[in-house]
Amino acid sequence: MAPDVAQFKWNHHLPIEDLPREAEVIAALGRQASALGVPQPWAEAFFRAQIEASKTAQNELFQGWDVFKRGQFPDAPDLVTVTRPKLDRLTDQLLHALAENWPVLSDPTRREDVLRAMHPMQAEDLSAKAVTQAIAPLGR
Template structure:
């Protein structure tokens, strides 16, 4: 019969091993906001379909990234981290837009859905979301160097009932969240 001390030690080791693999509570809200931003890509794609504007808008992209970097210090984030994070968000968003525009071109029409105004409605929504993303990125910051970080993101991107496009976009949006020291 094992001694009570050995049993206790084995139980503690098992509990610690289980918590080492548990994702931090700050990951779910961050991923939720990233997915919310990706959902807005459909609205942006509709706007670009109607206006025949290109998906690629480098001046606007630079403006968004510069605005986020300017706010980085408020959230105790470094500018390079914020720049990299928002560049990934923009690339993931464009991925969704390109896919939607391709689908609609193939179908010969876009869906019959409400068309929010890009400048008056969609961009203010993205601006509000940016502040939340900055705070959530700061909250997740201590976990970016954790060796389990890639596994957390892989599990999260495969959980749920996302379409293949949403899963791919989420993978792109989170590709640089984990930081490795080599």
């Protein structure tokens, strides 16, 4: 999703960081998480990490586009009507997956297993920095 978000922001010369949006997303997720049995502080830290990883990925894209003086992306989807609703659906799925797997995620003796299970993420189209940020809460 980060490239869709970044392309729209590039086209419209918008900053990558949107703190009011972050606060809104985190507050809503914290409430929903606790209703599903995932402690609110843990859920907030987890989703904050996903946001940090997203900003890292977007900044890395911007840096490359700056170097090559990239023009507009003609096919960038609209952030408000297309990409954010998609992100919201994905985030909701992620929240339910966390709730379902909470017994394992909250068991300190399973921490190594959880981190090992995240290894395939390294092969995805994300920098090591973004991956490390995204999975950090799982090792705490």
